[in-house]
Every structure is written in C-alpha cells, then in structure tokens.
C-alpha cells in the first residue's frame with residue numbers, strides 16, 4: 012500500500028462531464044490494498060464509469076461484504092452512500108435499500124469468497140428476485156484478506172503460493188447466474204478497462220440484475236507460476252467473445268458498425284448497448300447456446316469475456332412485487348404507515 | 363515510436379524545465395532542496411558552480427527559468443526560483459575556502475580580458491584554477507560592468523556586487539582599472555595567447571526627432587544617465603519626467619528619477635501592454651511606485667520654448683488586433699502634447715567597437731556586429747573571442763555568464779593546441795532515490811502552498827536615499843513554504859519494461875494522469891490516445907520498450923508530471939523507479955581533466 016495519499020492536484024485540462032465534475036471528483040479515500048492488486052484497477056474503472064455517466068454522487072449506493080474486494084467501495088465515489096455488510100450478506104442489504112428507494116444507482120462489489128463461498132445463497136436469491144443493481148465480483152480465486160486460501164472459484168489443478176494443489180471443482184459465477192436467469196451477464200478482466208468500462212456503464216443503466224465477473228489478480232497470494240488466476244495466465248487465456256459499447260441516450264452512434272457483426276440493444280432509458288461479436292458464431296442473446304459455448308471454452312482453458320448474455324424485457328423486483336413507483340421516502344407518512352386498522356383489514360384476509 | 367533514449371543527456375535535462383531554460387543550466391531543484399535543509403552555503407555553491415554570481419542573480423536575474431517552471435503549468439505561478447537563490451546568498455557562510463584554488467605554478471599562458479563585466483569575470487573564474495594568467499582591462503575605476511554602472515543600487519546593493527566580484531578578482535586576476543583599450547592592434551602586439559572581448563553593448567540608441575539638439579540639456583540617453591547616477595555625477599532631475607521606451611532600462615530610469623526628486627514620471631510606450639519588453643515584475647514594481655505607464659503614444663518631436671525643453675508631442679495611435687493579439691493595422695487618432703522638464707531615452711543599446719581596427723582579421727557584418735561562432739565564441743581571428751553583450755548584442759547577466767563559461771572552454775582548447783570546436787559533450791548521471799518500501803530520499807508529497815510574495819520596504823521609506831534596497835528578502839516562514847513548492851523535476855521516473863506486469867496500478871494512482879498503456883503508433887497517434895490531453899508539444903512523450911504480455915507500450919507525457927513518485931510506490935514490481943538525474947554541463951575545468959586523463963592513457 013501507499014503511505015502518501017494521492018494529492019488533490021490534477022491535470023489542468025482534465026475533461027469535465029455534464030455536471031462539471033472531473034474523474035478526480037469521483038474518487039474515494041486512499042486505497043489500502045496491496046500495490047498492483049487488480050481490485051484497484053476495477054475501482055478506477057468504476058470511477059471512470061460513474062464520471063462518464065455523470066452520476067450525481069449522492070445518488071450512488073455502494074454495497075459490499077467482507078474481503079479485500081469488499082473494502083474497495085470506500086475507494087470510489089466518496090460522496091455516495093456506503094454499507095459494508097457482514098461476510099456474504101451484501102445482497103440482503105442491497106435488497107432492503109433497493110426496496111426502500113428504487114431511484115438510486117446500486118453498485119455491489121464483492122469477492123469470489125464473499126459471493127461464491129459464504130454468500131452463495133444470498134447471491135442466488137438476489138438473481139432470482141432480479142434486483143435492480145450492478146453486482147461486481149472481483150474474482151481472484153483466493154481469500155485475499157485472510158492470506159490466500161483457495162476460494163470456490165479456484166480452478167482444479169491451480170496451485171497455491173506454497174505449491175498446494177486445488178482438487179475441488181470451481182463454481183463459475185457466470186454459468187450460475189445464467190442458469191438462475193440473470194438478464195445481464197458479463198465477464199471481464201481488471202487489466203482491460205477498454206472492455207470493462209462500457210460493461211460497467213451498461214450494467215448500471217440496465218434495469219434488473221446485472222452481474223460482471225471481473226478476473227482480478229491477487230498480486231500477493233495468487234500471482235505466481237502455477238496459478239490460473241495470475242496476470243500472466245489471465246492475459247494468455249482470456250478471449251473476448253462479445254464486446255459492448257455503451258452509448259448514453261443523448262449521444263449519437265458515431266462509429267460505423269458493420270451490419271451482422273454488431274447488434275444495438277436499446278435499454279429502458281433510451282441508452283443503447285451495441286454488442287460487437289468477436290468470437291465467430293457466438294450469440295449473446297441466446298442463453299442456451301451461449302452457455303454451451305462458454306462451457307466448451309472453459310474445457311479448452313479459454314475464458315470467454317465481454318457481454319456474454321443480454322436478455323430482454325425482464326421484469327425486475329419492483330415490477331414482480333407490485334411495488335410503489337416512487338421511493339418510500341417520498342410517499343406521505345399516512346400512506347406509508349396506514350395504521351393498525353388497515354393492518355387488521357389485511358390480517359382479516361388470512362383468517 | 364521508437365523507445366525513448368533516456369541515456370541521451372538532453373532527455374532528462376529537458377524534464378527539469380528550469381535547468382533547461384537557464385542559460386547556465388543551474389541545478390535549481392538541488393539547491394532548493396539544500397535550502398530546505400538549511401544548507402545555505404552548499405546551496406550557494408551549487409548555484410555558483412553554474413551561474414557564478416548567485417547573490418547578484420538572486421536579485422536581478424532575468425529569470426528565464428520561472429516562465430519555464432513546471433509548477434506554473436500545474437498551478438498559476440512558478441516557484442520563486444530567483445528569490446530562493448537570494449536566500450542562499452544572504453544566509454551563506456564565508457565560501458573563500460570552498461572555491462577552487464589558483465595554482466602557484468602557472469601554465470605559461472597569458473590571457474587578456476577586455477572589460478570587467480560579468481562575461482570577462484566568468485572567463486577569469488573558470489581559467490584561474492587551471493593556471494592561466496589573466497589580465498583584465500577596465501575603462502572605469504571599478505569592476506562590474508553594467509551591473510555596477512546601470513543596474514540601480516536600490517535593486518542591487520554595491521556590497522553584494524563587491525563581494526562576488528572579489529571572490530574572483532582576489533584569486534589572482536591582474537585587474538587594470540581605468541585602463542581603456544583604444545587599439546586592438548596594440549593589445550595583440552603584446553603577445554597574449556588569447557584575447558577575450560567582454561566590453562558589452564555600451565551605446566544607447568538615439569532618437570533623432572526635431573528639437574533633439576535644441577533640447578539636449580534636458581534630454582538624456584538612459585544608460586549614460588544611469589551610469590552618471592552610479593558614479594555620483596548626477597544627483598537631481600526635473601519634477602516632471604518622461605521616459606521613452608518600455609524595456610527594463612526604462613523601468614530602472616523611471617524608478618531612479620523618482621529617487622532624484624521627480625514626482626510625476628510617465629513611461630511612454632508606442633504599443634499596447636502585451637508588447638512591452640520589460641519583465642512583468644519590473645513593471646509591477648514601477649507601478650507600485652506610482653509611475654504612470656502610457657500606451658499607444660508614438661514620439662513625434664521635442665517641444666522647445668525659449669530654448670528650453672517644455673515637453674514632447676506624441677501621435678496617439680490606435681491598433682487593429684487579430685484574434686491572436688497580433689497587430690494587423692494602426693492609425694493616428696490625434697496629436698497630443700505632454701509637458702515635461704526632462705526626457706530620458708530608453709529605447710535600446712548597441713555594441714560598438716571603434717577601437718578594433720580593420721585588417722586584423724576580425725570581421726563585422728553590415729550592422730557592425732562581430733562575426734562570432736555560436737558555440738565556440740571565437741571571432742574570425744583565431745585566438746580572439748567575444749562573449750556577453752559584445753558578442754550578439756544586449757541580453758542579460760546569466761547569458762553573459764554562460765558565454766563566459768563557453769569562451770573559457772574555447773580559450774583553454776586554443777591555448778592547448780586543440781581544436782576549439784572539439785568540446786566535451788554534456789552527460790547525465792542517474793541515481794535511485796529509493797530508501798525503503800515507501801521511503802524516498804526527497805520530499806515527494808505535493809504541497810499545495812501558493813507562491814510567496816516578496817516583502818518590500820514601505821513606499822514612505824524607500825525614496826529617502828537612492829541606495830535603499832527595495833526588496834527585503836524572504837522571511838524564514840516564506841522560505842519554508844516556498845521550497846516545498848518545487849516539484850523536484852530532477853527526480854525522474856525511470857521505467858523498466860521487462861519488470862512490468864501490466865497491472866495498471868501506476869496508471870490509476872497518477873494524480874495528473876500522465877501514464878497510459880496503449881498499442882504503439884506514431885507520436886500524433888499516441889498523443890491522441892493518452893488518458894489526459896498532451897497538448898504541449900515541447901514536452902516529450904516517454905515511450906517504453908514493448909511490454910511483455912500485450913506488446914503495448916507504456917507512454918508517459920512528461921508535461922505535467924509532479925514527480926510525486928506514486929507510480930513507483932504503487933508498482934508491485936518496481937518497474938518504475940525514482941532516480942535523480944544529475945546533468946553534467948562541461949566547463950573548462952572538465953576539459954582540463956579530460957586532457958589529463960587522455961595524457962595518462964597515452965603515457
């Protein structure tokens with residue numbers, strides 16, 4: 012970690028977004044992670060994304076569990092709301108907050124341990140409920156914070172720093188999310204911001220549960236030879252299947268997308284995701300076929316990345332449960348808590 | 363782009379903007395750090411090595427370093443480099459014992475220096491330690507040149523001048539005062555091994571307008587007038603004074619006039635303010651003293667009544683400016699009379715050599731400017747060298763000093779039978795500043811302090827005598843804050859591509875977004891792909907070898923780097939390191955040492 016805080020001085024001609032803010036205005040406190048940790052790059056990608064979308068910092072909610080990855084919510088959008096839950100319980104907090112105020116932008120940051128080991132149940136139910144949030148897994152194959160034990164995403168045969176070999180099969184968050192019906196599923200790499208930033212922006216604008224599994228090497232405990240989650244291994248084995256360009260509502264498409272190769276998908280707020288196929292024959296809108304191709308890739312030690320699946324028209328948590336159209340704090344008190352007589356009426360229906 | 367050759371001596375030198383801009387290449391960040399540690403004498407010596415007159419220059423240097431200073435690109439105002447130089451000079455101990463010794467045994471070569479200005483003094487300073495015998499001829503009774511005769515003592519006290527001149531002269535110069543050279547032929551006949559002409563540009567320009575002759579008693583040539591004040595020949599002037607011209611000489615004239623009794627002083631400028639030649643700080647100082655600066659007035663004639671000057675008539679002009687502020691047209695609006703008791707002409711100087719005979723092989727161009735080699739300072743006659751204002755016309759002290767250093771190298775080479783053009787190349791040394799995991803042997807934290815303002819003697823006090831120094835010098839608190847503003851531009855970010863694992867840590871932490879990893883391309887392509895705009899084309903891109911995983915290159919825009927070292931702190935593999943660059947800018951002593959080594963090798 013660095014002992015010197017990043018000074019406030021900035022490039023004098025740093026571009027400003029429509030709120031008049033620079034990228035630097037979306038930073039949080041100083042990172043205490045190990046120098047070179049992939050998680051810090053993801054933090055930078057989130058900062059870039061929030062700046063690019065001109066999010067009002069006070070409308071951003073940052074949620075996490077426990078782990079090095081879960082610490083990172085403190086490092087971006089210092090002006091947002093933050094909540095660190097107990098280990099693996101971030102989805103419950105997200106659920107409650109989202110139910111109470113549907114107007115905010117929810118960003119959950121978790122680790123492979125936090126999500127796939129202790130928090131697997133919560134994760135599955137958040138998908139099942141189609142919670143409107145962006146859920147980022149900073150996936151390094153280990154429990155970084157507790158000094159590098161294998162996590163549930165560690166591949167069979169991968170070696171720990173001291174040489175121990177993992178024998179248990181991994182849980183792949185992408186396949187799991189697709190099985191459970193998540194409408195927006197992506198995978199990326201902390202070292203590829205060009206791919207990652209548009210995915211994060213699309214995930215934040217997308218309505219419903221958006222998950223991005225970001226391979227994020229742990230430089231301290233999982234960056235050695237023999238590891239399948241090191242910088243070197245990831246660089247060699249990751250393959251972009253479909254890249255996404257995120258186009259905010261206001262901006263025109265300027266690039267020339269050749270037909271057949273790219274597919275524009277319009278989101279509910281009018282912004283667009285333009286999917287650009289890279290792997291031949293990969294169709295990110297066909298869930299079954301996509302899952303088959305992802306699995307086939309994994310068998311060849313290839314991690315397909317990018318916008319792996321984008322469903323359409325799914326109803327999110329609020330629609331599924333007939334929730335009010337507004338944040339609860341904007342509903343008059345009498346309406347929100349109609350009193351014991353109204354309660355009696357409700358209970359009477361079950362008698 | 364090809365990978366940057368950081369071994370080229372100019373590469374890191376250019377990153378140290380102040381040092382690159384300083385004609386004598388003073389190691390500014392090094393002396394500022396020494397001041398920060400309270401090591402004033404050491405700071406003085408670092409300065410003296412390059413610029414020879416730190417006490418003088420710390421007050422009156424033209425300071426080309428300051429507009430170049432990187433801090434001025436990050437914030438508004440550059441580091442007060444010049445003021446800090448004065449701090450070192452004011453607080454130093456006696457340095458006599460630290461100066462290079464003059465050998466008792468001479469090397470048998472005799473050098474004549476004409477003029478005892480800063481150029482000649484620098485030549486003497488550099489050649490004395492090598493055993494040369496220096497004879498210096500000065501027409502006046504005191505050494506110092508224009509620093510003595512023209513720069514007023516309220517800006518540059520005589521004691522400061524005396525002390526720094528003595529540090530050279532007392533080491534064995536045969537100084538002949540009151541010895542004007544009237545014939546180059548005669549001097550050459552005395553058989554010197556080399557002659558250095560450091561006579562300056564002593565002729566003030568005339569303004570030949572109607573009434574000039576009739577009003578002569580009250581019309582003065584600026585530099586002659588200042589000289590007469592310096593020598594005590596003039597002690598008063600009329601109440602209303604006009605200064606014609608708006609360069610630095612004009613600023614000294616108007617402020618001197620106030621001290622000789624004038625109460626209404628106007629500086630008359632032909633053009634709008636952005637065309638003024640005077641430095642911004644000199645203008646500010648004059649305006650602080652309530653000098654009026656009148657623009658768009660073009661002198662037309664001196665007005666004489668009953669044989670006495672009563673003022674001047676001017677054409678009042680109006681200019682058309684284009685979007686870039688350039689003048690595209692001008693017209694006269696009207697004529698205007700401005701009353702005055704005295705007029706001082708401050709419109710420039712020229713060099714003049716009535717005492718150099720033709721036929722000596724020393725050639726002049728059609729403007730009577732000597733033909734002098736830009737690098738060696740040798741004239742068309744081998745063994746005769748020019749430097750300072752005499753070489754290429756009026757410049758300033760620090761340029762004259764650098765000319766002196768370069769001429770000294772040539773004189774040495776000439777006297778040792780070597781080609782004058784064959785000189786040592788500059789060099790650069792790099793040393794890591796890493797002390798521990800997060801420890802560097804320099805203060806790397808960015809300090810947001812703003813530039814300190816120089817305190818002045820009150821307006822009430824300062825006019826009481828001509829030689830009250832107006833600038834008081836920084837207080838201890840001001841020094842402590844100002845030194846922290848320096849960004850240590852000489853502590854370089856040095857990159858090793860083979861160590862990089864492309865984790866992005868350095869890119870994310872850089873507070874001024876100067877780093878980018880991107881596929882290689884032409885310079886224009888790379889500039890277009892950087893994380894933050896890199897519009898300053900005078901600042902280089904540092905391009906690495908291809909990176910091992912992706913074959914991309916690491917590109918650093920040097921322009922706004924604040925040298926905080928965070929990239930190096932953040933890098934898990936120490937691919938970035940912070941290394942102090944020391945620029946080796948050869949002087950005569952280095953040439954002599956190289957000769958010595960070469961001799962030892964052949965022996």
Ligand SMILES: Cc1cc2nc3c(=O)[nH]c(=O)nc-3n(C[C@H](O)[C@H](O)[C@H](O)COP(=O)(O)OP(=O)(O)OC[C@H]3O[C@@H](n4cnc5c(N)ncnc54)[C@H](O)[C@@H]3O)c2cc1C
Pocket residue numbers: 422423424476477478479480481482499500501502505506507508509512513541542543544560561562563564585588610611614717749750751752756757758759760762
């Ligand atoms: C009014 C004024 C203010 C200035 N202010 C500044 C300032 O603030 N900062 C700055 O950096 N520069 C300033 N300058 C410029 C600076 O003074 C000169 O550039 C610098 O002094 C040049 O040094 P030099 O050694 O070449 O010549 P000079 O300083 O001119 O010295 C030449 C010497 O040679 C002597 N000499 C000439 N002819 C003969 C002869 N035939 N025989 C014997 N001796 C002779 C002269 O008497 C003189 O002493 C100023 C100039 C003027 C006119």
Ligand SMILES: Cc1ncc(C[n+]2csc(CCOP(=O)(O)OP(=O)(O)O)c2C)c(N)n1
Pocket residue numbers: 077078079080081098121122123124125126129149151153154155156157162
């Ligand atoms: C209930 C509970 N059990 C165990 C722990 C210990 N613990 C802290 S972090 C962590 C694993 C974190 O791994 P991951 O989510 O992958 O984060 P990383 O540090 O790798 O980014 C564990 C097991 C805990 N804090 N709380």
Ligand code: SF4
Pocket residue numbers: 043044045047048049050079080151155156228229230231232
């Ligand atoms: S231990 Fe690993 S995951 Fe945790 S901060 Fe260090 S590098 Fe990152």
Ligand code: SF4
Pocket residue numbers: 378379380381390391430431432433440441443847848849850851852
């Ligand atoms: S910041 Fe310091 S080292 Fe850099 S240019 Fe300015 S004075 Fe020189």
Ligand code: SF4
Pocket residue numbers: 047861862863864865866867868869929932933934935936937938
């Ligand atoms: S921090 Fe070091 S290893 Fe990481 S990208 Fe920068 S130079 Fe390379």
Ligand SMILES: [Mg+2]
Pocket residue numbers: 078080122123124149150151152153154155162
């Ligand atoms: Mg982990």
